[in-house]
Amino acid sequence: MRVSARVSGINGGGSDGWEVFGLARQMIAMGHDVVELTIGEHDIRTDPRILEAMHDAARGGATGYAGIRGIAPLREEVARRVSARTGVETAPEEVLITPGGQAALFAAHMAACDAGARALFVDPYYATYPGTIRSAGAVPVPVAAGPEDGFLPRGAALRGPARDAASLLINTPNNPTGAVYPRQTLEEIAEVCREADLWLISDEVYDTQVWRGAHLSPRALPGMAERTLVVGSMSKSHAMTGSRIGWLVAPEPVIDALSNLATNTTYGVAGFVQRAALFALRAGSELEDEIAAPFRRRDARAREILGRSAVLRVVPGDGAMYVMVDVRRTGLSGDAFARGLLEAHRIAVMPGESFGAAAAGHVRIALTVADDVLCRALETLVQYADRRADAA
Amino acid sequence: MRVSARVSGINGGGSDGWEVFGLARQMIAMGHDVVELTIGEHDIRTDPRILEAMHDAARGGATGYAGIRGIAPLREEVARRVSARTGVETAPEEVLITPGGQAALFAAHMAACDAGARALFVDPYYATYPGTIRSAGAVPVPVAAGPEDGFLPRGAALRGPARDAASLLINTPNNPTGAVYPRQTLEEIAEVCREADLWLISDEVYDTQVWRGAHLSPRALPGMAERTLVVGSMSKSHAMTGSRIGWLVAPEPVIDALSNLATNTTYGVAGFVQRAALFALRAGSELEDEIAAPFRRRDARAREILGRSAVLRVVPGDGAMYVMVDVRRTGLSGDAFARGLLEAHRIAVMPGESFGAAAAGHVRIALTVADDVLCRALETLVQYADRRADAA
Known part of the structure; x- marks a missing residue:
């Protein structure tokens, strides 16, 4: 028996760069003490107050089918949040609650692309992007944004690939x-989308993790x-990665159509998880700032330590909760670099x-x-880098 | 902006028979007191012990990413259960935990069908079947199993459509x-699948609700x-409809391929929900029998009352938690019939x-x-039917 070509082919082919x-x-499985700097997941757990809210909801009876688009108060709260944070008046009817940001990403591509359509994404990229596009039956087309441009598209x-x-x-x-x-980058992107009549799928799950400047949603630009x-998603902003809850904000006809997709692919999101998310969002920006604070602090420390290197x-x-480092001068x-660091010092990056290819040498x-x-x-990493450069 | 044709077209077209x-x-929304006999959802809530197990797991730290295929002990427990209930030795590697049975149904079609492939289903059918097949980019083809055959395919x-x-x-x-x-029906089905080299997708979410005879999984038949x-799914067997947790059991290469699909469409299932399911499954058949008991009892009462009718x-x-009634002699x-009953007596069936067309007149x-x-x-329904027949 043969598994369908599209599912067999989701991962593309060849090395995916995840060997390290x-x-x-x-x-780690063999018991070695590895400093694990690979994964975008908080070192804290979901706030106990959020878990209590979930338990209260479950005990209170939120254990039946919760409605495909999400419970009304959560859709309202997300709409309010998006209105406030982006300046674009957003209605609950423009919100679909999904079982995680990943499900929203998949649904967005299902709505935007017919089978075989070309779906652009910016390289470097979050690991699931090409697979998500392939899962939706579309063709992933990377557009490089290299270090020479600060990784900005x-x-x-x-313009060419957009055609x-x-x-x-x-x-x-x-x-x-x-x-x-x-803003300048987003305005260029918006112009291309309007010119070529593209859907813009904007993944903003890190919108609470901005250390300098401000987050601007391209949805707020004219005609966008x-x-x-x-x-x-609630994953990064509220340390709720494991709760699998997120959303898509889109024009109402898209939400209407995607509610039909949700009926047939997920049948909605657990009501008690939605109640937990509602509690967390209503806790306001104080809780979000508290969850973002360690990354803000570590970002500054990391840049300071890494800046001491002669070659990095x-x-x-x-x-976001990451620092990218150019190691080409080693x-x-x-x-x-990552393999050597892991083998020599049990530090995993x-x-x-x-x-993606655009982030090679980093x-x-x-x-x-x-x-x-x-x-x-990071001090060890700097020493490792500088020694490697000396040896070269 | 245009939503993709495939998502716009998920519902087929024309009346879907859900107007009543x-x-x-x-x-109900207007405040009328309607006896609601339309929905396949328990009139009890999820057992508090299951909710406590979920809360304990969440407080204990099961709030991070839980692994795409499901946590090992749950995959083992499902494998054990399937082995015991079907007599087919099943390994944890043949189990994928999904966010509900609906997600498993979608994933199964994604694995079995390439885009444009013809996917057969038996009419009458659970409402999402054709939409699920369309969501997976395949073409739904109903095969009628009418009342003259006891609704058995x-x-x-x-044989013809299978080709x-x-x-x-x-x-x-x-x-x-x-x-x-x-067994006879399942053997005929199995023979067709082997002859035509079909994947058989077997929805067995009601496997704990058998009032007479025994459930036989076609997976247990030779070569199947x-x-x-x-x-x-945990929905029907454990009154956990709202928890959105189920599974797919399939050959290991299918599970491997579908774990890639899951990475890109759902990114797994909440760990605390998986722990709740694990607790519920480990509670054994006593809990399942307790949850099935009201339907067993009501099935007998319903058949007795409906049997009094001169025309039904x-x-x-x-x-399963349903009784089907032939109303053609009214x-x-x-x-x-359903519309009249609702309007005259506020009873919704x-x-x-x-x-589907095969269940017309029922x-x-x-x-x-x-x-x-x-x-x-049901007594009112019988009177309504008999009066309608007299009037006709």
């Missing part, structure tokens, strides 16, 4: 680079609300190559361990 | 008919384990037409209200 990650996991690079594409996926604040797209699908170049980044690829450091552990690991 | 259901919901009817199809979806115990497919994808014919059925369609009664309310409503 796999190696680190193996070492340029209108000139987008025969259905959608463009961007992510700001950005994983893996930490870039927070400035009607063609922008915004992916949001820290990529300017203003947000003479190593990102992959070789992600090779830039894991996130490594991504997740700021997801305790400050002292992080700082010691 | 919508009308009943409207009447026949090999002779399947150019990729998969066949069956459901036993059956929603909406209550049929529990006998390698081509059968079994959809399971109760469809023989041995399981001179009404299922739709007209589902027209057979909601579940209504489905969900046994999902308290016994006394159910009995009174």
Whole structure:
């Protein structure tokens, strides 16, 4: 029996650059003490108050089918939040609650692309992007945004591929680079989308993690609300990765159509999880700031320590829980650098190559361990880099 | 901006037979006291012990990413359960935990069918089947199993459509008919699948609700384990509809491929929900019997009351939380009967037409209200039917 070609082919083919990650996991499984700087997951757990709210809801009877689009008060709360944070008046009817941001990303591509359509995404990229596009039956087309441009996509690079594409996926604040797209970049993107009549899929799940400047949603730009699908999530903002709850904000006809998709692919999200999310959102920005604070602090410390290196170049980044480092002056690829660091010092970072060709010669450091552990690991990383450069 | 054709087209077109259901919901929303016999959802809530187990897990730290395929102990428990209940030795590697049975149904079709492939399903059918097949980019092809055959599909009817199809979806115990497919039927189905090299997708979410005879999984038939994808769920067996947790049991290569699909469409299931399911499954068959007991009791009462009618014919059925009734001798369609009953007596049942052409002239009664309310409503329904027949 043969599994369908589209499901067999989701991962593309060839090396995916995740070998070092796999190696680190193996070492941990074998009992080695590895400093794990690969994963975008908080080193704290979901706030107990949120878990109590969930339990109260479950005990109170929120254990039956909760409605496909999400419970009304949560859709209202998300709409309120999006209105307040982006300045775009947003109605509950423009919100679909999904079982996680990943499900929203998939749904957005299903709505934007017919089978075989070309779906653009910016390279470097979060690992699931090409697979998500393939899962939706579309063709992933990377558009490089290299280190020479601060990993920001340029209108000139987008314009050509945009001509025969259905959608463009961007992510700001950005994983893996930490870039927070400035207005100028977003205006160039918006112009291309309007010119080529593209759907813009905007992954904004790191919108509470901005250390310098401010997050701007492209949905707020002129003529963009009607063609922008915004992916949001409770995962990063509220340390609720494991609760699997997020949303899509989109024009009402898109939400209507995607509620039919949800009926047939997920049948909605657990009511008690929705109540937990509602409680968390109603707790306001204080809770979000509290959850973002360690990353803000570690970002500053990391940049300071990494800046001491004679050979490393820290990529300017203003947000998200990652710092990207250019290791090319060590003479190593990102992959070789990460592999060597893991083998010599049991410190695991992600090779830039894991996130696409445009991030080659870089490594991504997740700021997801305790400050002292992080700082010691980064000091070791700097020494390792400088020694490698001397040896080269 | 245009939503993709495939998402716009998920619902097919034309009347879907759910107008009476919508009308009943409207009447309830307007404050009318409607006896609601339309929905397959328990009149009890999830057992508090299961909710406590969930809360304990969440407080204990199960709030991070839980692994795409599901946590190991739950996959083991599901494998043990499937082995014990079907006699087919099943490994944890053959289990994928999904956010509900609906997600498993979608994933199964994604694995079995390439885009444009023909996917057979038995009419009458659970409402999402054609939409699920369309969501997966395949073409839904109904195969009628009419009242003259006790709503059981026949090999002779399947053989032709099977020739150019990729998969066949069956459901036993059956929603909406209550049929529990006998060995003879399943052997005919299996033979067709082997002959035509079809994937068999077997929806067995009602496997704990069998009132007479026994549930047989087609995966247990010779040569079928390698081509059968079994959809399971905690919804019906454990009154956990709102928790959105189920599974797919399939050959390991299918699970491997679908774990890639899950990475890109759901990113797994909440760990605390998986822990709740694990607790519930480990509670064993006593809890399941307790949850099934009201439906067993009501099935007997309903058949007894409906049997008193001079014109109704109760469809023989041995399981699930529904009783199907042939109303043709009233001179009404299922739709007209249901509409009339709702308007005259505020009793809501589902027209057979909601579940496909093969169930025309029937209504489905969900046994999902308290016994006394159910009995009174059915007595009224019998009087209504007999009066309608006299008037005709």
